[in-house]
Amino acid sequence: PAVIRALVSERVDPVLFQLSRDFVGDTAETVALIWPEPLTPPPENEPLTLGAVVDRLASLSRSDAPAALGAMLDRLAADERYALLKLATGGLRVGVSARLAKTAFAEAFGVDVDAVEEVWHGLTPPYAPLFAWGEGRGPQPTTTDVPVFRPFMLAHPLEETQVDLKDYAAEWKWDGIRVQIVHVAGETRLYSRAGDDITASFPDVASAFATPGVLDGELLVRGEAQGGEAG
Structure with a gap:
């Protein structure tokens, strides 16, 4: 967020940006709307696909991030800038619970959702071993070879009114x-x-x-x- 605020302050009057931010209530949305058109049109490049953006953001160093992010924002329309900024700051939420994702996977491949649930925490995106199992290309992941999360035993009140x-x-x-x-x-x-x-x-x-x-x-x-x- 600090990098993004610095970028927009170089292109827009900082007071105007701050007043706009207070009115809109969201930094990403404000920047997406107030970002000016570049003085010189950016060079014609390949379209910024979601995969390309994720790969680019993941490979950036802290020192390279401002220039690369600014160049991407110059190429995009307001709604695209909004999506990019939410993605870059980790604020892109789609409202899908992990349980819904597990259930969808189980139904798509005809497997037991409890078997998916058991190993889910021990696997990392994009869950290649899980898809390999579902598609019949690999063995079923098990807890014997994956360091999975076990549900905690949490504290609960005693039912007895008197205890020894x-x-x-x-x-x-x-x-x-x-x-x-x-x-x-x-x-x-x-x-x-x-x-x-x-x-x-x-x-x-x-x-x-x-x-x-x-x-x-x-x-x-x-x-x-x-x-x-x-x-």
């Missing part, structure tokens, strides 16, 4: 984030409570766990409150 504490153990509830770490077939992945793959956010944690199995726990930043080095 000798049957229970208590521990401190440290405030971190609930995670699951999985190591299968030589690969380790870290999942959030919602089943999102957050391995890339904590590579040091993932690389330190190489024991086959699954651990569920709280991910903490160790500090004085957790006992310092002694903790």
Whole structure:
């Protein structure tokens, strides 16, 4: 977003842009509408297909991004600029739930949706092993060779009104984030409570766990409150 604001401020009066942004309420939409026509027509290139845009954005370095994005915006109409900016900033939401995608896949290939659900979290887009299985070109992915997410067992209230504490153990509830770490077939992945793959956010944690199995726990930043080095 900061890169996009800087780009439009070079081409449009910054005060006008800010007033327009406040009125419209969305940066991408404002930029798409207010972006001026280039002084010199851009060279005739191949059409900007969705695949080409995704590949281009994925390959850009931080220093190359402004010029490349500006060149693409110069070639597009307002509605196309809006789609590009939403795509570039990760704000392009289409409202399709993961469950709907799994169900559609199962119905399209005549497979069990529960079998799809079981391995979904362990696969990454574009889900090539899943399509290979559905089309009969490959084996069915299983949890034995994919580090999949297992649904968490969350806390729930006791039904009894009176309990005997000798049957229970208590521990401190440290405030971190609930995670699951999985190591299968030589690969380790870290999942959030919602089943999102957050391995890339904590590579040091993932690389330190190489024991086959699954651990569920709280991910903490160790500090004085957790006992310092002694903790």
